Amino acid sequence: MSLLELKDVHSYYGNIHALMGVSLKVEEGEIVALIGANGAGKTTTLRSISGLLHPRSGSVTLEGKEIHHLPPHIVHHQGLGLVPEGRGVFPNLTVTENLEMGAYILDDKKQIEENLENAFTLFPRLKERAQQKGGTLSGGEQQMLATARGLMSNPKILLMDEPSMGLAPVLVDQIFDIIRELNARGTTILLVEQNALMALSIAHRGYVLQTGQIVLTDTGPNLKANDMVRKAYLGA
Amino acid sequence: MRHFMGSVNLRQILMPIGQMAIFVTGAGLLCSAVMLVLALLFRGSGADQVLQATQGVGILTYTLNSLPQVLIDGVTIGFVYAAIALGYTMVYGVLQFINFAHSEIFAIGAFCGVESLIALNGLGVLAKASAMGSFLYLGLALVIGMAASGGMAVLVERVAYRPLRSSPTLIALISAIGVSFALQDIIRLVESMTSGQFYRVIPTFGNFDERITLFRIGSKIIDIQVKSVVVILAAVVMLVALNYLVGSTKVGKAIRAVSQDKNTAALMGINVNAMISLTFLVGGSLGGAAGVLYALKFTRIDPFVGFMPGIKAFAAAVLGGIGNLTGALLGGMVLGMIESFAGAYLGTYTMGSFGAEYKDMVAFLILILVIVFRPNGLLGEQVSQKA
DSSP states (O other), X not given: OOSEEEEEEEEEETTEEEEEEEEEEEOTXXXXXXXXXXXXXXXXXXXXXXXXSXXXXXXXXXXXXXXXTSOHHHHHHTTEEEEOTTOOOOTTSBHHHHHHHHTTTOOOHHHXXXXXXXXXXXXXXXXXXXXXXXXXXXHHHHHHHHHHHHHTTOOSEEEEEOTTTTOOHHHHHHHHHHHHHHHHTTOEEEEEESOHHHXXXXXXXXXXXXXXXXXXXXXXXXXXXXXXXXXXXXXX | OHHHHHHHHXXXXXXXXXXXXXXXXXXXXXXXXXXXXXXHHTTTSHHHHHHHHHHSSOHHHHHHHHHHHHHHHHHHHHHHHHHHHHXXXXXXXXXXXXXXXXXXXXXXXXXXXXXXXXXXXXXTHHHHOOHHHHHHHHHHHHHHHHHHHHHHHHHHIIIXXXXXXTSOHHHHHHHHHHHHHHHHHHHHHHHHHHHSOSOEEOOOOTTTTOEEEEEEETTEEEEEEHHHHHHHHHHHHHHHHHHHHHHHSHHHHHHHHHHHOHHHHHXXXXXXXXXXXXXXXXXXXHHHHHHHHHHHHHOEEOTTTTHHHHHHHHHHHHXXXXXXXXXXXXXXXXXXXXXXXXXXXXXXHTTTSSOGGGHHHHHHHHHHHHHHHOTTOTTOOOSOOOO
C-alpha cells in the first residue's frame, strides 16, 4: 500500500475540467517530483489532495484511507503537511506564532516545544527572527518558515508547492539542500516544481503533468535524461 | 521557559490596561486643551456676556468648572462605544465585511438583560436585594444579555452570511441590512405582544443612581454615578479578557490566522467555520454586554435603541482603523469624548443656536476630517501584506 495514492482524479473549477484523470503514487521515504508547465494542473493536484478542492470523481487515499471528500482541516489531521504556494506565511503573526499554528492539531505541549526546538535547530535563522512578524521576513526566510511550519505537526508526508518560486538562485540551492536533508531524516515529500532540473536532481521518481494529465513517469535521473522532458522543461 | 511564558501572559493583561489609560487621558487631554483654547478665544464674546449675566461667571470659569463632569461622561460613553466597535472590527477582521446587524445584536442584549431584571423585579427580589445582591443581579442580567446576543450573532452568521461567503461582500452586506431590519421588527413584535408597548425601562434597584464624590473644587462637587463606575469597570474587564483571548490563547491565534489567510489556516488543521462562529460569539457577547450597560446608563430602551450607538460604534471602528482591536478602543474613546464635549458646550458657545442635539453632527464632521487625512484610520495598517 502506498503512503499516498491518487487514482483517476478529475477536478473542476466551475465548468473548467482542470484535472483529467490524474493517477500517482508516493511510497514512504520517497521524494516524488511533480513537474509541468504553468497551468498544467500541478497546484490543482495539490489542492485536490489537501481538501481545498474536492475531486468530482476518482479517489485520493492516505495509507489506504480515502481523504478526497474531507475538508482541509480534517485532511491535515490524517497526517498531511503542506507548504502552500506563495508560502502562506501569516504576515501579522510572529515567527513563533506561525510555527505554533503549524502544530495546531497537537495537544501535547512538550511535543510542540520539542518540534519548535527542532525547527530552530534546522533553521537557525528563524530562531534569530523568532519574535518578528512573518510579513517582515525576506522571501527566503518566509520559505524556511513555511517549510518548518509544515513539519510542526509531524506529518507522514509533506506536500511542497513551488518552494523555489521567486527565490534567488543561491537560496534555491539552499532550499533544495534542506529538502534533501529532510528526506534523509525520514520525511516523505511530494514536490511540485516549475524548476524541473532542480526537482528531478533530488527526486527518486517524477511525474510530468501536461494539461491536466500525467504524460510521463519514471525515476528522477531517467526523466532528467529523457528527450521530451529536456526539450519541454529543461530548455535543452 | 515556563517562567518566561508566565511573564508574557502578565504583560498581556497589563498592556491593554496601559493602552486604555493612555487613550482615556490622551483623548481627554486633547479635547480639554481644544476646549480651553476655544474658551480663551471666546472671552468677551456674546456667549461670554450671556454667561456673565445669567450665571455670574466668565466663559473660561464656566468651561473649567464643568470640565471634569464632561470628561467622566465622555469616558463612560466611550467605553460603551468601544465595546460595540470591537464587534464590528472583529467580524471585519475575519470576513472583511461589515456586520450591519450588529446594532440589533446590541439591542437584543439590552432587551434580554432588561427583561430579566424586570422579571426579577416582578418576583420582588430586586427591591429586597442588598448592595452586594444588586451587583450580582446586574451581573446575571449582563450574562443573560451576553448569552442572548452571542447566540443570536452566531445564528445570524450561520443562516444569513455563511451561505453567501463566496459571493461578493456587497451581497452579504445587503443580507446584513435585511437581518438588521428583521431583528428590529422581531424585537418590536415580541415586546408589544407581551406587554402592549414596545419600549422598556430598566427597574430602579441597588445604589446605581447614587453619586460618589470624587473631589471638590471650591464649593463645586465633582462626582460620578455608581452606574458609570459599573459601566467603565465592566468594559475594562471585558476588553482585557478579549485582548488576552485574542493575543495569548491558542484559539485567539487561530482566529488571527484565519483573518489573515483562510486557506492556509485550514491547511494547518484549523476549522475555519468554527473560528468564524467563535468570532461572532465573542463579538456578539461584547455587543450584548454593551447593550445591558447602555440600558443601565440611559434607562429607557426601544427596538431602535441599537441604531445610533451602532452607527457611532461603526464610525469609531473606522476611526480607529477597521480590523484593528486597539483601534476600536481608541476610536470609541475619541468619539465618546468628542460627543460628550460637543453635547456639553455646543449650546453655550453658540448662545443656543446650535444645541446639544447637534453633538452627533460635530462628532461625525470630525470623523470625516480624520478619515480624509488618514483613510486607514488612526491605527490602521499602513503597510500592505507581502505576497
